[in-house]
Amino acid sequence: MTKAPYCVHRMIQDLTANPDAAKRFNDDVEATFAAYGIAEPERKLLRDGSPKALQTLGVHPNLQMKYFKIRKAPNPGGGAAPLAYYLDKLKRGD
Amino acid sequence: MGKIVGGFGVPHVLFDPDGVKDQADRIFDGLMRIRASIRKLDPSVLVLASNDHFNNFNLSLQAPFIVGVADDYVPLGDMGIPKKRFKGQREFAENFVRFAASKGFDLAQAEEISPDHGVALPLLLLNTEASIPVVPLYVNVGIDPPPSPTRSWALGHVLKEMVETARPAGERVVVIAAGGLSHWLCVPEEGRVNAEFDLDVIDKLVSGRGQDLSALTSDELRRQAGNGGLEITSWIFMAGCLPSASGEKIFYEPIPKWITGLGAVALQGQ
Numbered sequence: 001m002t003k004a005p006y007c008v009h010r011m012i013q014d015l016t017a018n019p020d021a022a023k024r025f026n027d028d029v030e031a032t033f034a035a036y037g038i039a040e041p042e043r044k045l046l047r048d049g050s051p052k053a054l055q056t057l058g059v060h061p062n063l064q065m066k067y068f069k070i071r072k073a074p075n076p077g078g079g080a081a082p083l084a085y086y087l088d089k090l091k092r093g094d
Numbered sequence: 095m096g097k098i099v100g101g102f103g104v105p106h107v108l109f110d111p112d113g114v115k116d117q118a119d120r121i122f123d124g125l126m127r128i129r130a131s132i133r134k135l136d137p138s139v140l141v142l143a144s145n146d147h148f149n150n151f152n153l154s155l156q157a158p159f160i161v162g163v164a165d166d167y168v169p170l171g172d173m174g175i176p177k178k179r180f181k182g183q184r185e186f187a188e189n190f191v192r193f194a195a196s197k198g199f200d201l202a203q204a205e206e207i208s209p210d211h212g213v214a215l216p217l218l219l220l221n222t223e224a225s226i227p228v229v230p231l232y233v234n235v236g237i238d239p240p241p242s243p244t245r246s247w248a249l250g251h252v253l254k255e256m257v258e259t260a261r262p263a264g265e266r267v268v269v270i271a272a273g274g275l276s277h278w279l280c281v282p283e284e285g286r287v288n289a290e291f292d293l294d295v296i297d298k299l300v301s302g303r304g305q306d307l308s309a310l311t312s313d314e315l316r317r318q319a320g321n322g323g324l325e326i327t328s329w330i331f332m333a334g335c336l337p338s339a340s341g342e343k344i345f346y347e348p349i350p351k352w353i354t355g356l357g358a359v360a361l362q363g364q
Contacts, residue, residue: 064280090219
């Protein structure tokens with residue numbers, strides 16, 4: 001199985017931890033790619049950003065989900081889980 | 095001498111019940127049954143084995159087993175989980191780390207963690223009032239290689255030995271494993287659920303054959319249960335705390351819409 005270069009994983013981890021950096025990334029992805037030394041073949045897949053592209057690149061599954069969130073893309077892994085239904089049941093003591 | 099008075103395996107996700115309401119309700123009801131059982135057991139401490147989802151631990155530093163040793167924790171709040179503070183149990187956690195070191199396990203310790211749904215969701219449902227102190231054990235299956243079923247089973251034995259030989263008389267410990275069952279996440283097989291394998295895991299656990307699972311390799315577990323199903327490794331730790339214990343299947347629900355099989359078991363203390 002392909003494994004993405006660590007620079008890709010490091011970038012996603014850093015953007016996850018820093019919302020301001022994530023905003024700057026979305027404003028200018030190329031500048032962030034350059035800052036992390038990400039090469040053109042990996043950039044192409046990251047620009048695509050689809051599940052298939054990230055799997056081809058070998059991005060860790062948990063970091064794929066983080067990347068979808070950073071890119072504000074629909075999360076095919078489930079995304080946010082509304083707990084209101086269960087919290088209400090807990091509150092009612094069902 | 096303390097005692098492990100019960101062990102439970104539960105999911106650590108709940109998703110939108112739309113379209114699967116009956117299954118969602120059976121899961122919730124089963125978890126409420128477990129909550130009642132735990133209250134009845136009157137534990138001094140909960141040891142909760144689960145995994146983080148790259149919210150506290152990522153690829154920057156990869157440790158197979160991490161024990162939360164803090165005095166208290168505030169959940170991260172992912173999935174809409176309330177950020178309600180809950181108590182840790184530092185003395186128990188540090189005792190576990192030292193005892194394990196004497197038994198061939200060098201466990202990492204974490205002081206600063208904001209537990210994500212892996213730990214916080216089962217606590218919301220099972221320790222709702224946050225009245226029981228918790229020691230989180232992260233079985234870090236997101237790394238490669240992950241902690242193996244064999245080592246996790248053996249670490250469960252270490253916890254059992256510590257509780258029975260190095261803890262105060264009357265201490266009552268409940269061990270909860272949270273995660274699984276089979277699911278494939280962000281891989282081409284996503285959406286597949288291996289109900290046959292999940293039910294076999296449950297059957298082995300409730301019939302006192304949990305040790306059979308300790309012979310699985312991580313590769314075999316990944317093949318049968320998916321990359322997400324590696325979370326079953328936490329259940330194998332729990333079973334190692336209660337070797338040969340029998341128990342009860344509380345529920346099993348395969349829900350492709352949620353891309354996972356969800357199960358729960360209760361094992362009796364010994």
